[in-house]
Amino acid sequence: MTEIPISFEIVKRQPGTLGRAGVIHTPHGDIETPAFVVVGTKGTVKSLKPEDMKSYVGNQVALANTYHLFLQPGDDVVKEAGGLAKFSNWDMPTITDSGGFQVFSLGAAFGKGVTKFAKGETETVNEKAGLNVYSKKLAEDHGKLCVIDEEGVTFTSHIDGSMHRFTAERSIDIQHNIGADIIIAFDECTSPTADKAYQKEAMDRTHRWAKRSIMAHKQNYEALKRQGLYGVVQGGRYLDLREESARVLSNMDFDGFGIGGSFSKEDLGDALRIVNENLPEDKPRHLLGIGEPEDITEGVSLGCDTFDCVAPTRIARTGTIYEMTNQGHKRTNLLNTKYQRDFSKPDESCDCYVCTNYTKAYLAHLFRSGEMLGPHLASLHNLYYIVNFTKKLREQILLS
């Protein structure tokens, strides 16, 4: 094994774009990029057996979450089991997200129905209110399950209400225990409704946490040998902040970079361009939590190497599948009446296990009758769809 656990080589650059095809070498194997990373937050891809990833999906890498595994079953248990890959029987490279997204989903977004994507005109609000040293009363007053301060974040467990504190160092420590090949510096994922002043403040804080994450990582020699660390670019929807974040992080000793935070659909492209133009070219870039097929097309051409997103499995569980049409990607709600007697393949152009063996009508029946096979088969298809679509984008770059 090399001194550096994570290395990246660019195999081919796509002329005229920022896109590139490459390989990320990890202790658990190679990841040919661009690649879609399957999300299994709690060490399980919802509705799938771990083996299904190899047999039916074909993904090369999977991602779990630090916050969730810390709460259940506990990072010490995962460590004792021999690490995430062994514990979960994930026979492939793995990534853990730092818990930074939970700062958003349990914080600014809690109970508000806000997503990290701004839709059209967005009112910005000063999120300063969240910036206080933790107290239980404060959390209750603010209707949040987490409160941010300079040192870190205090969470109220969404499971049992117990209090837990994450700092940059603590997140890294937990991720060392979980043992994924790639770990991510603890960051603050901001809300798209946050105003610029707050985005700047959160970004600067994330940069300070980034520095501390590197220091914490370097203090664990064993982990340093087998885990790579990514820093996370922030800056919200503000291009100047995005540029600044990319530049600041570029000067830190990371093995790769996550691009995080909030966007609006319209300026996702502009943000990715300015970020990737400023990140070092020879390090892998992971677009955190994005996205839909169209987003991946855009992200790849703008120089992102890996992507993770819950959308394929989340929409699958409620009866929606991806379908390729002449007009492009389509989301098909199998619960719609018209599919009850539609005996065509779920996706005519797809050659996955589900599409070669079942019909829309059968899947529709499974969903209508509440059978668990419905979410399972739809998840298999959607993951295969997005993983293979991303593979095709890689092939296009190789052929360009």
Place this chain on the structure above:
RNA sequence: GCGUCGGUGGCAGAGUGGUCAAUUGCAUCAGACUGUAAAUCUGACGGAUUUAUCCUACGCAGGUUCAAAUCCUGCCCGGCGCA
């Protein structure tokens, strides 16, 4: 046959004189979902509509009342008990 209880929107089941086109659940119809608080959530759900209102509705037919799903009478149907 006698007694008794009951018949409410696709189903189950509230309501027992006005605030009832009728609580709620299921089903149905549609929508949402982007580092998973998520096998979740939202909306619609008698008909018409100029969305203000109007019409038809709580087994059927009458009646009482300013007003009835709610009270009275008869009929029809069902459960249970006794013959």
